[in-house]
Amino acid sequence: MIGRLEYKWIVALLATFAIFMELLDSTVVNVAIPTLGRDFHVTTASTIQWVITGYLLSLAVFIPVSGWAADRFGSKRVFMFALSMFTGSSLLCALAWNVESLIAFRIMQGIGGGMLSPVAFATLWRAFPPSERSVAAGIMVVPAAAAPACGPVVGGALLKWASWEWIFLVNVPVGVAALIISFFYLREQRSPEPGRFDPYGFGLSASGLASLLYALSLVGSRGFGDARVIAFGLGGAALTVAFGFVELRIAEPMIDVRILKDGLFRACNIAWLVTQFTFSSMIFLLTFELQAARGLSPLESGLTTFPMAIGVMLIAQPASRLYRITGPRRLIFIGLAVSAAVTLTLYRLDLETNLWALRALMLARGLGFGLVLVPLQAATYATVPPAITGRATALYSSSAQVAGSLGVAVAAALLTSRLAHHGAQLGNPVTRTASLHAFQDDFLIMGLIALAGIAVAFLISDRAAAATMNTKIIHVSPAEAEPAASPGG
Secondary structure, three states: OHHHOOHHHHHHHHHHHHHHHHHHHHHHOHHHHHHHHHHOOOOOHHHHOHHHHHHHHHHHHHHHHHHHHHHHHOHHHHHHHHHHHHHHHHHHHHOOOOHHHHHHHHHHHHHHHHHHHHHHHHHHHHHOOHHHHHHHHHHHHHHHHHHHHHHHHHHHHHHHHOOOOHHHHOHHHHHHHHHHHHHHHOOOOOOOOOOOOOHHHHHHHHHHHHHHHHHHHHHHHHOOOOHHHHHHHHHHHHHHHHHHHHHHHOOOOOOOHHHHHOHHHHHHHHHHHHHHHHHHHHHHHHHHHHHHHOOOOHHHHHHHHOHHHHHHHHHHHHHHHHHHHHOHHHHHHHHHHHHHHHHHHHOOOOOOOOHHHHHHHHHHHHHHHHHHHHHHHHHOOOOOOHHHHHHHHHHHHHHHHHHHHHHHHHHHHHHHHHHHHHOOOOOOHHHHHHHHHHHHHHHHHHHHHHHHHHHHHHHOOOOOOHHHOOOOOOOOOOOOOOHHHOOOO
């Protein structure tokens, strides 16, 4: 039956498998964090958050490798390797015996996940012509946004009726099915000139990101003046700057930051960074608050955030149709504005707030997320030459994971700091009110960041994205592709 499908739809099916599995895993663990903390006797948010940030860090480090690996060894081989790595590491996570082993296996899982999505997206964009990419984006937005929103529900249900090990074991049958389909139906694609591996870029990016995230994990409990925080923070910043310097000057960089000279691609990257930062931090905080401060079970917590998935699915196809009429800028602006408004509203909620009010907010958050995700998926590569789509996808995906990991790390650091300020302890019924105040402070800060992030929508040029709209295609020169060239959108 699958063999009767047109090839582009087989690719879309495989991409759906891969993206849903990888993104589901990114959020299904969120709802289990309090349970994992209790089972492994971890009491601080700054320690247990590494179960999430360790995975996201590994994603960010290995996403760039995927572009070179696919060019060198073939997209089919790399896709199947990544699937195997992700599926096998999921099994190992289920067998973890303490938090340190779980973090190590999550990092291994991130290696597979980091190489999985970029190769899937690059193969997808090659299979669909530019004029049909808004259609492909409308299809892919459902797994891309529904999986993170469904994760808490799936995790909550598994924790209620099974055990935490099953939040990792659910990946195994999906991964095996995707491997079988890939083996029989996916076509091999490789570049005749794959270039060389960039060990300097790989080493600098990995060490720089790890240092920065470690500093953030310490700052909540130790403060910015702590010697270790300063050392790792400044060291990470220096390594990151060195990474950018090296990548700009070598002939075959791991991350080709020179692609950011493309105005539309650069603007879409910035918008996606803001979106991922605010989305990841909000999900992390809200899941923690619902269980630790309000006393909800993991399943109740997941069902409260689930309406986000409904919102995304409701808006996906209308947004795809509106995109062809309005272009990306207006949709992204509205989506970012809705998302910021929801985060700021969470700051005003208390322990007596009706859960249906929270569910309504999550529905709105899903609508806002979908209004950003659909146009970004369609417009990001509009002016990127097909020959460098793989490298552009690696850059886009890697920066998004960096933003997501930073969002979680910053939110966790702020939460640790505000809990200490209010004299609260997570999970302690005596300090529930004080814990709520700590979460409210965090939501206010993250909401203000999201509010400031709305401005990035004005960097997006509708004229530059015209090739992806179902209208008369306007020729765009490199100069016109710059956001400033189209002030009216």
